Amino acid sequence: MPFTLYNAPQSTCSQRVRFVLHAKSLPFGEVKLNLLEGDQLKPDYLKLNPNGVVPTLDHDGAIVTDSTVITEYLDEVSPETSFTPEHPLARARMRALMHFFDEMPAPAVRVPTFNLAFLPSFQKMSREEFIAMAESKPLRREFMMKMGQTGFPQHEMDDALGRLRRTYERMDREIETSGGPWLQGKSITLADIAVMPALVRMDDLGFADWQDLPRVAAWFEAIRAEPAYGPTYYHGSLLSERFPHLREKASRTA
Numbered sequence: 001m002p003f004t005l006y007n008a009p010q011s012t013c014s015q016r017v018r019f020v021l022h023a024k025s026l027p028f029g030e031v032k033l034n035l036l037e038g039d040q041l042k043p044d045y046l047k048l049n050p051n052g053v054v055p056t057l058d059h060d061g062a063i064v065t066d067s068t069v070i071t072e073y074l075d076e077v078s079p080e081t082s083f084t085p086e087h088p089l090a091r092a093r094m095r096a097l098m099h100f101f102d103e104m105p106a107p108a109v110r111v112p113t114f115n116l117a118f119l120p121s122f123q124k125m126s127r128e129e130f131i132a133m134a135e136s137k138p139l140r141r142e143f144m145m146k147m148g149q150t151g152f153p154q155h156e157m158d159d160a161l162g163r164l165r166r167t168y169e170r171m172d173r174e175i176e177t178s179g180g181p182w183l184q185g186k187s188i189t190l191a192d193i194a195v196m197p198a199l200v201r202m203d204d205l206g207f208a209d210w211q212d213l214p215r216v217a218a219w220f221e222a223i224r225a226e227p228a229y230g231p232t233y234y235h236g237s238l239l240s241e242r243f244p245h246l247r248e249k250a251s252r253t254a
């Protein structure tokens, strides 16, 4: 098996890559990291991914990091089932959308995720343990310190939800312009796969704020109906399946 994916079940970035591997029917081995236990910060893993985050792809011993980069890499080395448009302009637009998704929803989704799902674990730590854990993160030190052990304040939650709402509106315009059902028209591309985990996460947390955008609602149903979706989101991949207190929230807001 030439591919090994270092990843975590509930990690949104990992879910992008798992979806592409399954959609391409590429067999892969998995190393599952426990992010709350700090597996991503152990010296052996940092040698593979100095950012101390998942996912990391090992392709026959060659290491590729960063989820959007990995999905493009997989599309290049295994082009039989392609998620990249042929025309250079369409490719450029796909990449621009992927940059937008990395800039807007990907960071925004972390605020409700950390406040609602992970904060209780951080609150069990002493102040010293929390600071040591935050300082050990190459990429997310400042983010963790900003959140602290009391969580992000309401205005940060509101800002994040606003950025997510603008993402759904942008998706709606893209689908309208392309004629849908996907962001760039008739074929699903890496851009659809890049934004998928953000919507799945928000739905899981009980904040599916796109019901008044029927094109986005149809897009969401379409991506969930893709054959690669089920194996990507195996049981335990949703936060509500791992943290029981979230199930109560999701049912309250449904």
Ligand SMILES: N[C@@H](CCC(=O)N[C@@H](CS)C(=O)NCC(=O)O)C(=O)O
Binding pocket: 011, 012, 013, 014, 035, 040, 052, 053, 054, 055, 065, 066, 067, 068, 137, 140
């Ligand atoms: N830009 C990176 C971001 C990766 C990332 O933030 N991964 C998160 C999970 S989705 C992580 O590993 N977090 C571990 C931590 O914060 O310590 C990518 O897309 O691969």
